[in-house]
Amino acid sequence: MSEKFVGTPRKVSTHVNQNEDLIFEKSSPGKKAYRLAELDVPAVDAASLLGEHTRKDLGVMPELSEIEIIRHFTRLSTWNYAIDLGMYPLGSCTMKYNPRINELVSRLEGLAEAHPYQPESLSQGALGIMKLLSECLIEITGMDAITLQPAAGAHGEFTGILLAKAFHTANGNPRKKILIPDSAHGTNPATAAVCGYQVANLKSNAKGMVDLAELEKAVDEDVAALMLTNPSTIGVFESDIHKIADILHAKGALLYMDGANMNALCGKTRPGDFGADVMHLNLHKTFSTPHGGGGPGSGPVACKKILEPFLPTPVVVERENGLLGLEYNRPQTVGRVRAWYGNFGMFIRALAYILANGPDGLRQTTEDAVLNANYLRAKLKHLFDLPFDAPSMHEVVFSDKRQTKNGVKTGDMGKRLIDYGFHAYTVSFPLVVPGAMMIEPTESESKEELDLLVDALEQIAREADENPEIVKTAPHTTRLQRLDETTAARKPVLRWKAPAAATPLTPDSAAKEW
Template identity: 75%
Template sequence: MTTKHITRKATRHISQNEGLIFEKSSPGKAAWKLPPLDVPDVDTATLLGRQERKDLGDMPEVSEIEIIRHFTRLSTWNYAIDLGMYPLGSCTMKYNPRVNEFVSRIEGLANGHPYQAEKISQGALRIMKTLSDCLLEITGMDAITLQPAAGAHGELTGMLMVRAYHESTGNARKKILIPDSAHGTNPATAATVGYAVENLKSNGRGMVDVAALAAQMNEDVAALMVTNPNTLGVFEQEIHKIAELMHAKGGLLYMDGANMNALVAKARPGDFGVDVMHLNLHKTFSTPHGGGGPGSGPVAVKKNLAPFLPAPVVTTKADGTLGFEYNRPQSVGRVRAFYGNFGMFIRALAYIFANGPDGLRQTTEDAVLNANYIRKGLEGVYDLPYSTPSMHEVVFSDKLQSKKGVKTMDIAKRLIDYGFHPYTTAFPLIVAGALMIEPTESEPKEELDLFIEAMKSIAEEVEEDPQFVLDAPHNTRISRLDETAAARKPVLRWKPENV
């Protein structure tokens, strides 16, 4: 095994072994202690009869120190933004400010019950109102709901509103146009709302083919779902024309806001013809990804769609206090119990406060600067399928390396050895063997230089010793896992007999 190309970023260090928590369990150990019962004890058998549960099966019995060590050891097997660059394209893995975590845990906010009286919920309502106002200003839209729990849930909400809007005119229409570069949630969402999906081909510059759109657009089309900048990191330069084409035939323009980190304080979707869009607070507005969630996916709309927003919406009452308004006869209904992922609203608002207008602009500029710096550094080393200017992310392909049998996933696995999380592999689908890189604004120049150096070094390794790259990662606790076996005979839970 060679280590000659290993850069300064990563070295191996002790990695502790750790079994499953069930394997540490033994009867009589405990990490809990309840206060003494201050009411009469009850006879559960009499109260519950045959509904009484007598045994909790294989639930663990462990002590507190074992729990701390268990999860701490597990945590050390993860990569994280806190450890370094996490350049997953269209995921916007930016710094998650710690003050966000702090304020979300303030007593009174963390312990508010969703059904407590409005009179004692003014703080929570004020947070929702202030965040809503900020997001409307940032997007240039007219009305907003914070209820959706994540991006795909926002898409669902947005498409429900598209449908309700068309239904209110007497024709729900039949299909949704979706560019071939789109994220998989877009077609999945359209199908959930009962629409047929029609694919829209991209043009040679990686953008929506306006002529094709004009040909495909008709009165059966309810909306076009566009991501802008799109998943190639390219701004749809003819977005005005696209909006006009949609509107001329009574269709709506939906924008997937996954890539909003390229636009905040520089351009507003409401100003370029978007009718409905969602935001990902866990991308653009710095709420943590937490290993896959929670997210938050507010949906902002133009005036003509406002009557269809999910109920309730936050309103200012005559006496100046805030309240929830439920009486919305044209609403698409609820998409989630209560009001949404409120804890994420707190974090996103804290992020907006920390930045202000100038900070948000600088953030966007740095995000785009970082992506273009990487593009410049790796151009020629990796194939750039579209030479169209990049915004906040850049998409290369493995065309040059695949000549040696090395694919994007192999390069990604080798990148792990260099101390970086891989970029997004094999997406967007319109680029064969895509390497989709989004550095975000959170990377200093030094980290970007290390990344470029690592990627160049891997390209050299591919030339010299492709097998070495194919066998990567070499420095992780475990090597490549057998995903086929996992899917063929799924083992989805621990059982005593598995041991």
């Protein structure tokens, strides 16, 4: 058992206090981080070039030396946690390692500096990447066509439901409702509402899966689609997925699959083969492109042939002369959903990941991800409540039911985990599990790293029984202690505001404004 934080953890020295780390407070008039050569051309007044658009007041800007700037941002970087530092057990997020080879190829000069205004004749390499990635993703999903445009998972959901709506409208009835299980991602009902649909919830059965009897009663000619996450948000595979698809198709409805958890299926089974009509993928989850603070997402949408005419344009096609080009003439298209062609840098990284692994490697990553989740389940089920006994896939969901008798909740244990050097798991989600503890190790983590996490959670479970206060007041080793989360959510301070011009800028006034 680790003795790392037995009892009250020590506080970590911050070197500087909170207020001193604000870059504006280090500012002094006249400091510069650069030196320019004397002007050797006639000076031009900006106002003569920009006219009325010239800004008169540049506001309060910090004036610092180069070393102060470097130290400021380097110091801030040490406040952050990163996948390069340790495990991210965030369930449903699939925070896997981003291989450096992906980053290398995305920075190749001809790709990193490609411009969307380039003519097709000079963009054959970029278009080739988009076409090959599309073909790979179509094969992986078992679908017939795809768009790479959507910029994130929720954006992919939006695009997929637009396709469903366009399909039903073309058939003479746009329909009125979208069915969504109670275990769905929160973006699912939001997407349906934004697309103009009414949302009807489906209750899960005792196994946390779709209740077929409830589904049959709910599906009628007003239902456009069911938005289903498979594996579900409790980490279990919908064992009756074929029956679900048949029930929907019998009434003319579509099966939309939220592909957020594709890391449990990739290389093992294909959604198109078990009845899905349209789905989005998260390149930033399953295919290891950076996400969160590390880079933009990408949420391609794959579909069956019946929905292909409605895909966003432009579409990469092969011309008669053998060159690749962009086709815009699709009369039934839902139109653009993204400026230009999508987050191209993510396409490069995802394709590099797919090609580096190959079919066998992708299958192995899936098997390893599922194995890791089940290893954690086996190691921790004696400490934390397991609300569903269905087999776990890529993630395992516990609850805080045993710990709440001492007033310790899932959020407390997640914060305490920070003291042990780990990022918190996903707390309080899915909503069908009160006090949920959602853990997804991905395939990136070794047995040694998993054992360290088990070690920490065992210690936290013991503390919850013997010394609950230490858990309820965690974290103890971070530079900032517990925040007022309600106020932070409702009244976020998102930018620094300079004091009034007549008030001299001092460390105290800057801190107050911050």
